[in-house]
Amino acid sequence: MLRALRNLGRMVSIGRTLGRHGALPVDLFRDSAPFLAFILSLGNRNKAPGRPGQRLAAALQALGPSFIKLGQVLSIRADLVGEDVANDLAELRDRLPAFSGDAARAIIEAELERPITELYARFDDQAVAAASIAQVHFAETPDGRLVAVKVLRPGIEQAFQQDIDLLLWLADWAVRVQPKLKRLKPVAVVETFARTVALEMDLRMEAAAASELAGNFTGDATFGVPSIDWDRTAKRVMTQERIIGFSIDKVEEIRASGLQTDQLLAHAADAFFNQVFRDGFFHADMHPGNMFVTPQGRLVAVDFGIMGRIDRQTRLYLADMLIGFLNRDYDLVAKVHFDAGFVPASQDQELFKQAVRSIGEPLHGRPLSDISVGRLLAQLFAVTEKFQMETQPQLLLLQKSMLTAEGMGRVLNPHVNMWDLSRPLIERWMIENRGPEARIADLLSNVAGIARRLPTLVRDLERTANMLAEGGGLRLHPDSVAALAAVREREGRRWRRLGWAALLLAAVALGVALS
Incomplete structure (x- = not known):
């Protein structure tokens, strides 16, 4: 009440x-x-x-x-x-008035349990950015490193x-x-x-996300993530490397520095594609305010409060969907939705295929550079609503992220589509993950899984029979024990036959692949 x-x-x-x-x-x-x-x-x-x-x-x-x-x-x-x-x-826009520098200092000292003068040689009281959950201050560590310090708003947890x-x-x-x-x-x-x-209100989680994304791009000269200062990071404070460079929407300044915007756009497209399809872990808020360009031409992302994950199977379903649209294979697109369970089995697959065709046909004959993948997914979700498709939060987040990334690309060059620039990367990933060799590799993996489980299944069956027969609690009639032993032997022979059949199938598949 x-x-x-x-x-x-x-x-x-x-x-x-x-x-x-x-x-x-x-x-x-x-x-x-x-x-x-x-x-x-x-x-x-x-x-x-x-x-x-x-x-x-x-x-x-x-x-x-x-x-x-x-x-x-x-x-x-x-x-x-x-x-x-x-x-x-x-x-x-997630922008609010900043809270005072004194309040920020008090939170930092309480969280890190040290005087701020020990933590930072210099701490700027004036925030450089203030949002609904936290704000950012520039600082310098005692060993001379320039850092950005993110601090949660006072009382924000209770308000939320x-x-x-x-x-x-x-x-x-x-x-x-x-x-x-x-x-x-x-x-x-x-x-x-x-x-x-x-999760956003625990800045250790954001720091962990940044660290994971950085690890995925180790050795990549075109895309990076600020390093985390873990000694100066806690639940309500995060300290990271300060990025010196241009916000990606400062196009004139970028060009004046001698950098090529089309090259940056290609790098941005590759970075986003690798996050989504290669790693299944992507920055889900990649608007221009969260992407910087260093004077050396390297893209650096910031703000890792909103991240998305897509498991490998969903990535493969998504790849098949896109292949189906590009090849006008609407049977494949419809089948993917039903196989993945996105659309209930009770729905009419032929009628759904017709709805999918209504989206795909207007794309026919248009170059990839004119196709917005984010818009395509938005239209697909709008149609699937009529077929009682249950909400797929991970795909909705991806769809919106694609639109945001495409919008960022248009800032750099409104006449070039980012997906067209990364076409070689897309084609290589499709071949590696959806080509004949990949499908055979999946088949062999499944067969190997069955073969690995065979000894365990037989052993578990024997253990159960022995436990029941040897006075572990339930006593069986001798006739029942004999019947169970016969079943055990019969099942063991059946699993062994299945194992040999699976291995034979693997050999045939391998032969086909190598022929």
């Missing part, structure tokens, strides 16, 4: 802010709860400027840190808010926890009032948001 009263009070304040910006969700309830829609329409300021998505972004900005982060999460959920609103929310509790309460009620929203998993969306924010 107390929770409901507290949340209702907060809702009144939120409703007033949304109404002031003309952002109350009237359309969401127009069909299922017309009276509620009417009440909400009365609260909306109809003359608020901008498109619906822009008005919502302005309202979320006014509501503070939790809602700014929520807007960023919703910007990758076009299936939930619509593509136009999602695009407007993607422009939501209260708002997340409210959002969970609202998501639960939304499903009750509007049952068709259940497919979109609003409660799961909020829970995912809560986990994401919890």
Whole structure:
């Protein structure tokens, strides 16, 4: 009861802010709860400027840190808010007034348990960037290294926890009032948001993400990550190497320094492709403010609070999808969706193939340089909604990341498509992972797995039989023991035959591959 009263009070304040910006969700309830829609329409300021998505972004900005982060999460959920609103929310800038340098110093000293004068020879009180969760100060270590120090906002954990509790309460009620929203998993969306924010508010996790990404690009002269100063990093403080260079959207300054923007674009495309397909671990917020260019022409990413992961099988499904579209093989595209379980088996695969064709045919005959992979995925997700495709958060995050990366590419050169520049890399990856040799290697791997499990399966069967027969608790009749022994022997022979058959199949497959 107390929770409901507290949340209702907060809702009144939120409703007033949304109404002031003309952002109350009237359309969401127009069909299922017309009276509620009417009440909400009365609260909306109809003359608020901008498109619906822009008005919502302005309202979320006014509501503070939790809602700014929520807007960023919703910007990758076009299936939930619509593509136009999602695009407007993607422009939501995570910028807030900075808190004082004295507060930052106090947090650093409390977290690292040392006076700041021991930690840094110089610490700039003026923040160089301030966002909803943390802000960044420049500093210098006693051994002369230039660093950037990220510090969490005071009291930010408690503020987020209260708002997340409210959002969970609202998501639960939304499903009750509007049952068709259940497919979109609003409660799961909020829970995912809560986990994401919890990770962002532990700067050790961000430091670990930066370290992992740096390890994936060890030895790469074209793309890098700032090194982490682990001695000056804790839950609420992260210290990393300071990057000297240009923000990637400073095109004129980059050109004036003698660097080639097309070459930088090619490096950016390769780096993003390698993150997604080679490593399955990618920077999911690669907008121009998070990408710098050193005077030597090396790209360096910053801000690792939002990262994405895609397992190998999903990467292969995604590759098959793209191959299917480029080759007009809509049978393959449809089959991938059903095999992966993205679309329920109860749906009509032929009808789904027809829907996929409606996306792919307009691409036919167009050069790769004119195709936006991010836009292609957005259209695909919009179509699959009609076939009860369950939300795939990892693919939605990837789709939005692709759009952001493509937008960054257009900043460097609006006439060149980043995927066209990395075509050799794409083709090589496709051959290595989806060509005949790769498929045979997968087959051999599966066969080897069966062969490795055979002794264990037989041993477990024998152990179970012995345990049951030798007084470990359950006593069996001698006839039952004899029958079980016969079964054990028969099953052992069957598994051995399967093992030899698997090995024979492997040999045949290898022979075909080498012929």
